Amino acid sequence: MASRTSTVGSRAKRGLVSLGWALGGVLVAILLWEGVKVLGSIITLPFETSDQAMPHVWSIVSGAMQPEVRGSDTPVWQTVLIAAIYTLVIAFGGFLIGVAVGLLLAIVMQRFAFFERGLLPFVIASQTVPLIALAPLIVGIGNRISIGPFEWGQTQSIMFIAAYLAFFPLSVGALRGLQAATPTQVELMRSYAATPRQALWKLRFPASIPYLVPALKVSAAAAVVGTVVAQISTGGRGGIGRLIIEYARETTAQPAKVYVAVIGAVIVGLLAAGLVALLDLYLTRNLPKETLT
Amino acid sequence: MSTLAVHAEGVWKIFNEGANNEVTALSDVSIDVGKGEFVSLIGPSGCGKSTLLRVIADLIPPTRGSVSVAGVTPHEAREKHQYGMAFQQAALLDWRTVRRNVELPLELAGWDKDKRKARALELLEMVQLQDFADHRPWELSGGMQQRVAIARSLATDPEILLMDEPFGALDEMTRERMQNELLRISKATGTSVVFVTHSIPEAVYLSNRVVVMSPRPGRITHVVAVDLGERNEDTRESDAFYDSVTAVREALRGRATPVGEGGARLAETS
Ligand SMILES: Nc1ncnc2c1ncn2[C@@H]1O[C@H](COP(=O)(O)OP(=O)(O)O)[C@@H](O)[C@H]1O
Ligand SMILES: [Mg+2]
Numbered sequence: 083m084a085s086r087t088s089t090v091g092s093r094a095k096r097g098l099v100s101l102g103w104a105l106g107g108v109l110v111a112i113l114l115w116e117g118v119k120v121l122g123s124i125i126t127l128p129f130e131t132s133d134q135a136m137p138h139v140w141s142i143v144s145g146a147m148q149p150e151v152r153g154s155d156t157p158v159w160q161t162v163l164i165a166a167i168y169t170l171v172i173a174f175g176g177f178l179i180g181v182a183v184g185l186l187l188a189i190v191m192q193r194f195a196f197f198e199r200g201l202l203p204f205v206i207a208s209q210t211v212p213l214i215a216l217a218p219l220i221v222g223i224g225n226r227i228s229i230g231p232f233e234w235g236q237t238q239s240i241m242f243i244a245a246y247l248a249f250f251p252l253s254v255g256a257l258r259g260l261q262a263a264t265p266t267q268v269e270l271m272r273s274y275a276a277t278p279r280q281a282l283w284k285l286r287f288p289a290s291i292p293y294l295v296p297a298l299k300v301s302a303a304a305a306v307v308g309t310v311v312a313q314i315s316t317g318g319r320g321g322i323g324r325l326i327i328e329y330a331r332e333t334t335a336q337p338a339k340v341y342v343a344v345i346g347a348v349i350v351g352l353l354a355a356g357l358v359a360l361l362d363l364y365l366t367r368n369l370p371k372e373t374l375t
Numbered sequence: 376m377s378t379l380a381v382h383a384e385g386v387w388k389i390f391n392e393g394a395n396n397e398v399t400a401l402s403d404v405s406i407d408v409g410k411g412e413f414v415s416l417i418g419p420s421g422c423g424k425s426t427l428l429r430v431i432a433d434l435i436p437p438t439r440g441s442v443s444v445a446g447v448t449p450h451e452a453r454e455k456h457q458y459g460m461a462f463q464q465a466a467l468l469d470w471r472t473v474r475r476n477v478e479l480p481l482e483l484a485g486w487d488k489d490k491r492k493a494r495a496l497e498l499l500e501m502v503q504l505q506d507f508a509d510h511r512p513w514e515l516s517g518g519m520q521q522r523v524a525i526a527r528s529l530a531t532d533p534e535i536l537l538m539d540e541p542f543g544a545l546d547e548m549t550r551e552r553m554q555n556e557l558l559r560i561s562k563a564t565g566t567s568v569v570f571v572t573h574s575i576p577e578a579v580y581l582s583n584r585v586v587v588m589s590p591r592p593g594r595i596t597h598v599v600a601v602d603l604g605e606r607n608e609d610t611r612e613s614d615a616f617y618d619s620v621t622a623v624r625e626a627l628r629g630r631a632t633p634v635g636e637g638g639a640r641l642a643e644t645s
Binding site: 267269 | 429432434453454456458459460462464466468469470471479480482483484511513
């Protein structure tokens with residue numbers, strides 16, 4: 083019992099330590115940014131460091147406080163925040179679909195060697211199709227789909243792209259994980275006359291967690307990047323991607339604005355990483371620390 | 376027949392039959408294990424000890440020959456949870472507590488939660504690990520993990536224990552303690568045991584009979600009956616013990632008289 087509580091305690095401590103590192107990282111980023119600006123005013127750097135191209139950190143902060151458009155009461159940060167949440171929700175949807183599809187494929191491939199041989203090459207080949215580049219095409223095709231009351235819109239297309247990028251790392255990681263139970267453990271399950279489903283739930287799935295967790299992290303990152311880039315390339319309304327393009331056009335008037343949107347995108351990424359980290363803590367709560375990644 | 380724990384007759388196991396990597400792992404193996412009997416399989420690596428155990432456990436089918444376990448086919452015996460198994464690796468599940476590891480076969484046999492828990496605690500008490508019920512397996516030493524594995528193999532109160540070098544990874548001291556514990560438990564529960572080992576003293580100390588196997592092709596060459604009576608602290612130093620150890624060693628070297636037709640059958644009287 084004592085060892086359980088100390089495990090929980092050391093985990094909380096580890097959480098605090100990583101929070102400290104994160105804050106330190108933000109500080110370092112700010113110092114680097116301002117340092118480069120100072121350096122650029124002394125010597126000639128191969129890129130523009132003027133206040134126009136790289137506004138001071140404090141200009142970005144005050145830019146975030148300014149109204150979105152002249153005369154409106156909505157400050158820029160609020161618009162960015164709403165767009166960031168919207169993007170996070172889409173990315174989360176894409177992530178969930180990607181995880182479900184990836185897990186299903188992994189289960190089928192593990193269970194039937196025939197499918198592993200037949201399916202795995204296609205799973206790998208799927209990632210050579212630059213779906214992000216084809217995003218406008220996907221939207222074009224999607225717009226023609228409507229099944230009963232369900233209308234495939236731009237949002238569905240963007241979520242589809244996020245899911246497409248997320249399923250791959252997950253299916254590959256999950257497949258390795260589902261194959262991670264030792265031959266002895268597998269024989270034991272057989273000696274207990276376990277059905278394939280029981281073997282999956284009681285052995286293969288829990289044994290896959292050390293492989294599944296890193297795969298979830300990569301998938302979550304892929305879903306966020308996929309969502310933001312797909313929003314940029316399709317100009318999908320409401321998301322942070324669209325906001326980045328819009329604000330980029332206004333750099334002459336308000337150079338800080340686009341950086342507020344970029345920070346918004348970074349925050350989406352961090353929130354996604356944080357959510358997966360919580361999932362990690364939950365999934366690995368019973369495992370020895372050495373197997374944690 | 377129904378009084379036998381294991382009855383195998385003319386069993387062959389040929390891996391990759393017909394291919395150029397064909398291996399005859401078992402060649403015309405016949406063996407009977409009586410109720411409550413303790414039989415060890417000993418022989419050099421690759422002589423088919425694990426293969427024989429796997430055939431008995433219905434983990435792999437024999438190429439030829441017939442096998443019955445507790446009076447039924449190996450398949451039925453497996454479905455009815457009539458044997459328990461333990462291997463060199465304890466193969467406990469890291470994410471389950473010690474108690475829930477012991478409960479695993481009971482879960483799969485459809486026991487309800489309270490009965491499972493009570494049974495697991497009873498078994499943990501039998502292997503003297505009741506204080507570790509809520510620990511995770513990775514918090515336990517190798518010997519303790521192996522005791523959990525033995526408790527788990529006994530969970531469904533099987534008629535037969537099939538053990539493949541279960542103490543192979545333990546140090547000598549722990550090993551001797553575990554041997555005594557296993558003898559005590561198998562005697563108390565009336566369980567028959569088929570025990571694979573590399574160690575001659577271990578085979579002699581534990582067994583009523585030691586079955587000696589030899590490779591290429593895997594077959595039974597000798598059966599050494601051991602009669603040491605009740606085991607105690609002095610057994611390992613007794614002359615009778617040394618005589619049996621010598622007999623098994625001679626058999627392994629191929630010097631003793633080999634078994635004739637009929638393989639490792641029980642004597643009619645036993
Ligand atoms: N699944 C398998 N496929 C092919 N050959 C096997 C397989 N399992 C065991 N063998 C071969 O059968 C022989 C007996 O193996 P095994 O029963 O494991 O021996 P032991 O347990 O006595 O060391 C060995 O030559 C081994 O290589
Ligand atoms: Mg072996």
